[in-house]
Amino acid sequence: MLYREAGDFKTSYAEDSQTFPIVIDRVGYYVVLAIAFGVIPFLINDYWANAVFVPLLIYAIATLGLNILTGYCGQVSLGTGGFMAVGAYACYKLMTAFPELNIFFCVLLAGGVTAGVGVLFGLPSLRIKGFYLAVATLAAQFFLVWMFNKVPWFYNYSASGQINAPERTLAGIVITGPHTEAWAKYLFCLVFVVLLAWLARNLTRGNFGRQWMAIRDMDIAAEIIGVNPLKAKLSAFAVSSFFIGIAGALFFAVYLGAAEVGEAFGIQKSFLILFMVIIGGLGSIFGSFAGAAFLVLMPVILKNVLVGMLGWQTDIAAHLEFVIVGALIVTFLILEPHGLAQLWRIIKEKLRLWPFPH
Amino acid sequence: MTQDGYTTPDGRKIGSVVMEMKNITLRFGGVVAIKDISFDIREGEIRAIIGPNGAGKSSMLNVINGFYHPQEGEIWFHGARRAPMKPYEVAYQGIARTFQNIALFKGMSTLDNIMTGRLTHMKAGIVAQAIWKGAAEREETANREAVEKIIDFLEIQHIRKTPVGRLPYGLQKRVELARALAAEPKLLLLDEPMAGMNVEEKEDMSRFILDVNDEFGTTIALIEHDMGVVMDISDRVVVMDYGKKIGDGTPDEVRNNQEVIDAYLGVAHD
Ligand SMILES: Nc1ncnc2c1ncn2[C@@H]1O[C@H](COP(=O)(O)OP(=O)(O)OP(=O)(O)O)[C@@H](O)[C@H]1O
Ligand SMILES: [Mg+2]
Numbered sequence: 001m002l003y004r005e006a007g008d009f010k011t012s013y014a015e016d017s018q019t020f021p022i023v024i025d026r027v028g029y030y031v032v033l034a035i036a037f038g039v040i041p042f043l044i045n046d047y048w049a050n051a052v053f054v055p056l057l058i059y060a061i062a063t064l065g066l067n068i069l070t071g072y073c074g075q076v077s078l079g080t081g082g083f084m085a086v087g088a089y090a091c092y093k094l095m096t097a098f099p100e101l102n103i104f105f106c107v108l109l110a111g112g113v114t115a116g117v118g119v120l121f122g123l124p125s126l127r128i129k130g131f132y133l134a135v136a137t138l139a140a141q142f143f144l145v146w147m148f149n150k151v152p153w154f155y156n157y158s159a160s161g162q163i164n165a166p167e168r169t170l171a172g173i174v175i176t177g178p179h180t181e182a183w184a185k186y187l188f189c190l191v192f193v194v195l196l197a198w199l200a201r202n203l204t205r206g207n208f209g210r211q212w213m214a215i216r217d218m219d220i221a222a223e224i225i226g227v228n229p230l231k232a233k234l235s236a237f238a239v240s241s242f243f244i245g246i247a248g249a250l251f252f253a254v255y256l257g258a259a260e261v262g263e264a265f266g267i268q269k270s271f272l273i274l275f276m277v278i279i280g281g282l283g284s285i286f287g288s289f290a291g292a293a294f295l296v297l298m299p300v301i302l303k304n305v306l307v308g309m310l311g312w313q314t315d316i317a318a319h320l321e322f323v324i325v326g327a328l329i330v331t332f333l334i335l336e337p338h339g340l341a342q343l344w345r346i347i348k349e350k351l352r353l354w355p356f357p358h
Numbered sequence: 359m360t361q362d363g364y365t366t367p368d369g370r371k372i373g374s375v376v377m378e379m380k381n382i383t384l385r386f387g388g389v390v391a392i393k394d395i396s397f398d399i400r401e402g403e404i405r406a407i408i409g410p411n412g413a414g415k416s417s418m419l420n421v422i423n424g425f426y427h428p429q430e431g432e433i434w435f436h437g438a439r440r441a442p443m444k445p446y447e448v449a450y451q452g453i454a455r456t457f458q459n460i461a462l463f464k465g466m467s468t469l470d471n472i473m474t475g476r477l478t479h480m481k482a483g484i485v486a487q488a489i490w491k492g493a494a495e496r497e498e499t500a501n502r503e504a505v506e507k508i509i510d511f512l513e514i515q516h517i518r519k520t521p522v523g524r525l526p527y528g529l530q531k532r533v534e535l536a537r538a539l540a541a542e543p544k545l546l547l548l549d550e551p552m553a554g555m556n557v558e559e560k561e562d563m564s565r566f567i568l569d570v571n572d573e574f575g576t577t578i579a580l581i582e583h584d585m586g587v588v589m590d591i592s593d594r595v596v597v598m599d600y601g602k603k604i605g606d607g608t609p610d611e612v613r614n615n616q617e618v619i620d621a622y623l624g625v626a627h628d
Contacts, residue, residue, distance in 0.1 A: 221461035226449030
């Protein structure tokens with residue numbers, strides 16, 4: 001009986017609908033938070049920040065965003081890369097146009113701009129569904145990348161066509177630019193992750209979340225019980241794009257430092273994040289983290305094993321990495337189509353009964 | 359029957375007309391699903407719509423719902439002519455329904471399904487929701503209390519947290535009724551609430567329908583194929599056949615109407 005809910009009685013409805021109704025889950029959550037804020041910043045170095053933690057945190061935000069749209073509201077999108085680009089360029093324009101503006105607000109506002117753009121590209125979802133909507137969002141992806149390439153205003157007419165993040169500080173600590181320390185990047189992203197995961201959790205457990213899921217599960221019945229499809233779908237697009245825009249802004253300003261749109265925010269990004277959502281589990285906040293972690297860690301682990309332990313050549317290992325990650329995704333989806341979140345639920349159910357399965 | 363209502367044989371007071379359908383005609387291309395039908399529904403009444411398969415009964419509920427828009431005719435609700443409306447706007451007017459083929463939200467628990475039924479009573483905006491503490495949480499708790507009353511009423515406490523997809527058919531039908539009741543509708547539309555149920559389940563469902571009508575004073579319009587049930591629980595019956603109305607009156611009047619006997623009862627089981 002390692003894991004149990006027996007004896008853990010709820011005495012109010014508020015307690016019953018809290019985020020972690022089971023004590024062990026709640027304790028686990030606080031332990032993770034304590035390590036994330038109290039331990040990792042002191043141990044982190046450039047390698048761990050750039051190879052693992054910062055991309056993990058940023059992809060977790062993007063995955064949460066796409067999961068709200070696709071997992072909770074049932075609207076498939078292949079435009080994630082394009083929306084991340086909107087966040088990145090909005091952040092860049094804000095940083096260069098208003099050098100005094102705090103970087104925290106630049107990132108937040110970049111999310112706001114992306115939310116607006118997301119709503120615009122979400123309009124077709126009122127008429128088209130499923131596969132056709134996916135194609136429409138794909139068009140958005142290509143259009144946005146093309147636009148950021150072709151309109152020099154977006155990259156401030158720089159000769160290279162790239163955007164470069166100028167140095168910005170928060171409370172005297174450098175957050176962007178080449179002089180940023182690993183722990184500062186990590187903590188800055190971590191704050192956004194915690195904040196956004198909390199918002200996502202609140203939205204999905206309440207009235208908005210239920211309306212999104214109702215649209216996902218049966219849109220006609222949803223409308224007949226009072227869900228306004230326009231409001232439900234566009235709010236999902238707005239919230240989702242807000243998250244993805246923030247992820248894009250952080251990806252550019254904090255992680256990359258310099259970006260070229262096609263390379264950083266191309267269609268591969270859209271697919272990568274969709275994979276993260278699917279592997280983690282559609283309609284699960286925990287799954288968003290699990291999926292992002294899986295696809296960020298897998299290549300790192302593989303590289304360490306193949307190159308570090310087996311002594312393979314780096315380029316061969318790099319190619320094989322794709323094959324192995326791809327094979328893992330396929331195998332995984334066949335074995336557990338509901339993703340890591342479902343796997344975790346099953347393990348917990350087993351633990352609840354262990355060691356007396358009857 | 360007077361202008362402002364009547365008293366049923368079992369002594370319930372039926373009020374004035376809540377909903378009036380006037381000369382409704384609904385066509386799908388060449389198919390005429392509803393042909394020039396008029397009838398009314400009175401406050402507090404249990405009104406049945408019966409008729410053979412394809413008669414146009416479900417289409418009639420869809421018209422009331424705002425899901426189909428009739429080519430001709432008028433819909434009067436609470437004494438005013440209703441402009442063409444979207445289904446979700448109709449929901450806000452206090453009209454809820456269940457479906458012939460269960461239309462629950464499969465990925466959600468029983469509790470969440472029923473909570474969704476409360477959405478016309480929830481006002482917190484997206485920012486309040488995102489912050490949760492305060493307005494949104496208070497609203498959630500208040501609505502949860504209302505939902506728990508319905509859960510108790512329909513005796514489904516034990517399946518509160520179960521994903522609805524895992525429930526047996528009869529219970530799914532009951533959860534769907536719970537979701538509709540959660541809206542605290544003025545008018546409740548039930549499309550074959552007992553279809554596919556065994557005798558015991560039908561008895562339970564009949565009892566629930568009567569209790570809803572009795573305890574909450576909800577006006578109910580229901581479609582049902584089981585004649586025994588219809589005759590037992592309804593106050594007045596509309597009979598449809600091939601999109602036309604062929605009878606309208608108390609169960610006894612309808613039972614003795616020759617056209618109804620020919621068209622419908624004659625070919626039915628009893
Ligand atoms: N969306 C639609 N498009 C085309 N035809 C339709 C549509 N909805 C209903 N119909 C037609 O309208 C007629 C009435 O259908 P309806 O579903 O209202 O019948 P019903 O009385 O509910 O039958 P049942 O007892 O089988 O449920 C049928 O001929 C049906 O084929
Ligand atoms: Mg029908």
